[in-house]
Amino acid sequence: MLCQPCRKILPKIAPPLCPRCGRPQPSGTLCPACVVWQTGLDGIRSPLRFDGAVRKAVHELKYNNIRALAKPMSEMLNDYLKANPIPGDVLVPVPLHQKRLRERGYNQSSLLARELGRLSGLPVIEDCLVRLRQTSQQTRTASVEERRRNVATAFACRNRNVQDRKVILIDDVSTSGSTLSACAQALKAAGAVSVWGLTFAREI
Secondary structure, eight states: OOOHHHHHTSOBOOSSBOTTTOOBOTTSSOOHHHHSOOOSOSEEEOSEESOHHHHHHHHHHHHSOOGGGHHHHHHHHHHHHHHSOOOOSEEEEOOOOHHHHHHHSSOHHHHHHHHHHHHHOOOBOOSSEEEOSOOOOGGGOSSHHHHHHHHTTOEEESSOTTTTOEEEEEEEEESSSHHHHHHHHHHHHTTOSEEEEEEEEEOO
16 A cells, blocks of 8 residues: 555646645745735645545545555655744644444544554554544545535534644645634634644645
8 A cells, every 4th residue: 555656646736835724836935815814824734636546545544444555644644844934833634423423434634633642652542532523524525615614613622622722633634724724713812832734635
């Protein structure tokens, strides 16, 4: 799964980037969308484009119970984090709603966070951020604005375990960044100093 020769030819996201959303941006300054985006996120970073074999790997992990993919995917996240450091002293996975967690049997973001925590030495906090309501899948929403409305107020923190911590929020893929942004709002309301999103892939 994702052998070393294949990893070298996966579609990488290379700088210059928008410093906030992490999409390629020739100027290296805020892209037009981020200029007007009100978010609690300090930034999003992703090593790979959500395309081809990367898309297939994400889908296999997320929907087809191929949990073994979490290990090579986390290895690539760890390599990226070492080469492109972002502020963070704890990892927090994006949570699933309890109903969806029961249906799927696992949270792919938690699998990634645990593996990345093992590799990086960063502690993982899973007992703080929760999803209050089940939302429609973001890929089924028609626009960025609809995606933001879909996840607005969907997350909360049930304790203060992230207080005064620099959080790296872990997810498999970022599309509009709306889910990560909603999580960041809840984490900062619970006292997080900063919140950066780190995802395996990014839709460009």
